[in-house]
């Protein structure tokens with residue numbers, strides 16, 4: 379049966395550990411894997427902009443001996459035809475498909491209509507490949523994350539949902555310090571299950587960063603809304619609500635936080651994060667960006683039965 383990665387609910391904790399273990403192995407010895415996916419093609423389909431997701435998948439596929447093809451909605455026929463038909467045609471050229479879409483239901487429809495793995499490259503609810511890369515980066519910068527304190531600062535969103543999944547599956551405690559959640563990202567089932575593990579909490583009290591081993595943040599406004607004139611009023615409102623949750627050196631010093639600083643990027647300097655936090659000695663933001671590539675290489679091997 380074909381395995382997809384639409385969100386991290388589907389992945390067992392042992393599988394997650396195996397994927398991350400393989401990612402470290404590939405990072406240490408990439409030459410050993412340089413022909414593992416020789417002749418294979420990854421088709422990448424984007425409905426939204428990207429720097430890291432496109433680059434990490436495309437270069438990752440190159441390093442595995444395969445080839446990545448970039449498609450977007452604007453320059454293909456996907457937007458003017460039935461998705462069901464377009465994806466069945468795309469499948470004829472692809473060994474694996476990665477898609478960044480506006481709605482999770484698009485990924486579900488894709489997966490239902492093809493017999494090759496479909497990977498979620500970020501939707502409104504989840505960013506599972508970011509979650510796997512983040513777990514790798516936390517392990518790389520602190521060893522086993524079991525028992526570690528992870529704090530998510532800012533807005534409850536798609537990236538934080540996937541971080542909840544990886545942390546609770548790997549035994550880390552995760553606290554989302556959030557005044558609000560982005561309404562379209564809310565997944566109550568995920569939150570309730572996470573709470574049952576005893577490893578997930580929500581708070582509005584920023585002093586929780588005091589004992590954090592890792593502090594993550596992300597944009598307060600999703601990428602597709604940043605320049606949308608219809609969203610400007612809401613954007614202004616959010617800036618006021620979220621500014622007290624900005625990740626900056628002053629707040630880290632105030633609470634004596636020694637945790638590593640993480641951001642999935644792109645960073646919006648002066649909004650959710652400041653320059654002094656990005657360039658802080660505890661920042662591991664660029665390792666985080668790099669590890670997207672190694673961890674996604676391992677993920678593709680896993681989904682293609684090549685681990």
Ligand code: CP
Nearest residue numbers: 428429430431642643
């Ligand atoms: N973190 C992340 O997904 O980056 P991009 O939006 O640049 O792909």
